[in-house]
Amino acid sequence: GAVVSQHPSRVICKSGTSVKIECRSLDFQATTMFWYRQFPKKSLMLMATSNEGSKATYEQGVEKDKFLINHASLTLSTLTVTSAHPEDSSFYICSADGTQETQYFGPGTRLLVL
């Protein structure tokens, strides 16, 4: 139980294009999902908290117009990187909130912007 999937697992795009990453909780409902960014050999940096049916809460320094988050249902949250640039290349990981404050993580999406 408590499986979270992400799609795609890897994406390469041209600079200036937009990329959408999906995060799904497969066997449970998640009112809250989280989006993280991880740089090489670094810890996770929380980007935003996504709540079903309401606007996401972004961490300080994260551009909400660049990283669009939509949490349309209790099993799906999407992160869209708009007008991507090479500096947006990173490993993006989502998690879904389970019981007792436990977060279940997706396998991550590797984004490379050329």
Add this chain to the structure above:
Amino acid sequence: AQSVTQLGSHVSVSEGALVLLRCNYSSSVPPYLFWYVQYPNQGLQLLLKYTTGATLVKGINGFEAEFKKSETSFHLTKPSAHMSDAAEYFCAFAPGNTPLVFGKGTRLSVIA
């Protein structure tokens, strides 16, 4: 301020030796505590967690951790390291109704 400190960004042990990864937290409220493992190019997998009750918690892959409130610690141990244990390990805690606070991670290397 609420924080998690993992002592040692890199720990190296011999195969079969004891694994000890240290984690200390700072919180003004009783925390929920977690250890996650991350293999290369993968997401995080929950190893174990402490919520309430027994302070010694057992997780997957033979790992366990003990919550010591007096020491504000939640160190992760495994009696005998295996090559497959080589990975990045993250300690985290949930200080109430806020997102998880992560440590910076400890990379475990296992030497044959």
